[in-house]
Amino acid sequence: MTDDTNTASPQEYWDGRYGESDRMWSGDANAVLVREVTGTQPGRALDLGCGEGADAIWLARRGWRVTAVDISRIALERASRHAADAEVASRIDWVEADLGTxxxxxxxxxxxxxxxxxxxxxxREQILRAAASAVAPGGVLLVVGHAGWPSWEHHPDHSVEFPTPDEVLQSLELAEGEWEVLLSGEHERTQTGPDGRDGVRTDNVLKLRRLAG
Structure with a gap:
């Protein structure tokens, strides 16, 4: 499967990426998800770009009913196996979909x-607007993204844009008076780079609650 970003469809590209190794990600849930959701009353969760399923499995273990979506069939097959191993398969619906369409x-x-x-x-902006529309009254939208290139990237592509939390908020085009901003900011974390050494990444997070009308 080609990984040529100029010719591959999004599905081909991501299947190609996942097909390069037996595991792409650590298998641990994202730290911001753990921090922001721990102690929350479980309900229905939608995990967008679920990859190999770590976040969805973490949520399911804590009583959430999860719809987990990814464009890569290979990623979803792995995620399904991991959920079965964790004995939470019945709490997760895996959905193969291109969120852009x-x-x-x-x-x-x-x-x-x-x-x-x-x-x-x-x-991305279209997908996140759809994500906001899917939040139930009283529910939460949690958006986490990279704020820039990692410390080990010495030749970054300066054409790539990394929106700030405020820019993400503006792009959502939310109705006035219907949402509450719970968290908006940046944070640094340590991540192992491709050379096996620890480096630094700066990420941003936007957490919103849809007010019950």
């Missing part, structure tokens, strides 16, 4: 979008 129906108490970045076409 189709979005899951329903409303959710939690909609989580972590690191929706791609080297191939990805209408």
């Amino acid at each position: 189709g979005f899951p129906s329903g409303s959710f108490e939690l909609v989580s979008a972590h690191f929706l970045h791609s080297e191939v076409e990805l209408p």
